[in-house]
Amino acid sequence: MRRTVQRRTAIAFFALMALLVPCLPAAAVPPSGTVVLDGANSAEGIAAGRGTTFYAGELATGDIFQGDIRTGTAAQIIEAPAGRMAVGMKFDPGTNLLFVAGGGTGKAYVYNTATGQPVAERTLAPGFINDVALTPQGAWFTNSAAGELYFVPVTLGGGVGAVQTLPLSGPAADTSSQFNLNGIASAKGGRVLFVAHSGNGEIYTVNPDTGASALVEGVSVPNVDGIVVQGQRLWAVQNFSNQISRIDLSNNFSSGVVEDVITSPLFNIPATAALFGNTLAAVNAQFMNPDTDYEVVLVPARL
Numbered sequence: 001m002r003r004t005v006q007r008r009t010a011i012a013f014f015a016l017m018a019l020l021v022p023c024l025p026a027a028a029v030p031p032s033g034t035v036v037l038d039g040a041n042s043a044e045g046i047a048a049g050r051g052t053t054f055y056a057g058e059l060a061t062g063d064i065f066q067g068d069i070r071t072g073t074a075a076q077i078i079e080a081p082a083g084r085m086a087v088g089m090k091f092d093p094g095t096n097l098l099f100v101a102g103g104g105t106g107k108a109y110v111y112n113t114a115t116g117q118p119v120a121e122r123t124l125a126p127g128f129i130n131d132v133a134l135t136p137q138g139a140w141f142t143n144s145a146a147g148e149l150y151f152v153p154v155t156l157g158g159g160v161g162a163v164q165t166l167p168l169s170g171p172a173a174d175t176s177s178q179f180n181l182n183g184i185a186s187a188k189g190g191r192v193l194f195v196a197h198s199g200n201g202e203i204y205t206v207n208p209d210t211g212a213s214a215l216v217e218g219v220s221v222p223n224v225d226g227i228v229v230q231g232q233r234l235w236a237v238q239n240f241s242n243q244i245s246r247i248d249l250s251n252n253f254s255s256g257v258v259e260d261v262i263t264s265p266l267f268n269i270p271a272t273a274a275l276f277g278n279t280l281a282a283v284n285a286q287f288m289n290p291d292t293d294y295e296v297v298l299v300p301a302r303l
Contacts, residue, residue, distance in 0.1 A: 088100075242267040243262060271287075
């Protein structure tokens with residue numbers, strides 16, 4: 001079933017402007033307002049697509065929405081098979097594939113966004129498969145209940161390989177909290193991984209070859225959830241803090257400084273975010289604070 005929605009009246013002006021100026025680049029998108037995921041009863045993950053397109057998932061059912069932050073519309077494009085979940089996700093424009101962390105199912109799911117069809121399903125491990133990052137070689141997944149990462153290789157033609165498990169060492173391997181590893185992002189062509197640790201409120205780097213991890217010093221981000229990395233900047237979504245911290249990283253990623261804290265009265269426990277030029281699109285997960293609509297909130301990235 002496909003469902004379309006319109007952005008709330010308060011930002012209808014922006015949608016009108018988008019129609020009048022169809023070539024508006026991503027960096028010029030008005031950085032405020034919401035896009036409602038109409039009919040969704042839960043939400044958590046978001047991925048940037050081509051241009052101003054995004055993909056968002058319904059946490060409890062695994063259904064996938066496609067939206068546009070410029071026009072303020074969204075529609076369900078994938079009705080997931082029963083028993084699936086959708087947590088963190090990433091989109092590969094080269095293959096049209098969407099990689100989705102399966103939460104409590106212990107699985108990873110891959111969909112073709114052009115056809116709306118499931119492509120692959122991989123069993124990773126028991127626990128809570130929370131987020132995914134893409135590299136030129138494939139997809140990395142976190143597990144909030146285990147000190148390890150999971151790699152799923154992907155060919156240039158979109159072939160999905162067998163799961164490889166990477167045990168971690170160092171601080172990222174800590175599983176003493178109820179919720180541990182959460183968001184993940186890649187840098188330097190996949191040669192460096194960043195992981196967020198919700199229980200410790202910290203960010204770590206991980207060597208994808210050895211599993212060795214190290215603290216990004218000088219950064220404290222309580223309630224950290226999803227993360228976004230671009231160059232020497234990292235954005236950390238802090239769900240129950242209702243904020244996103246923008247962090248400037250050192251050249252070797254060993255330390256960082258929180259240079260800005262992004263807030264919005266529209267935040268209702270944001271979980272993950274995607275970057276579009278100078279705009280962040282963050283999903284309101286509304287954990288333990290449900291509202292009428294589940295939505296994507298647009299805020300300035302403050303580059």
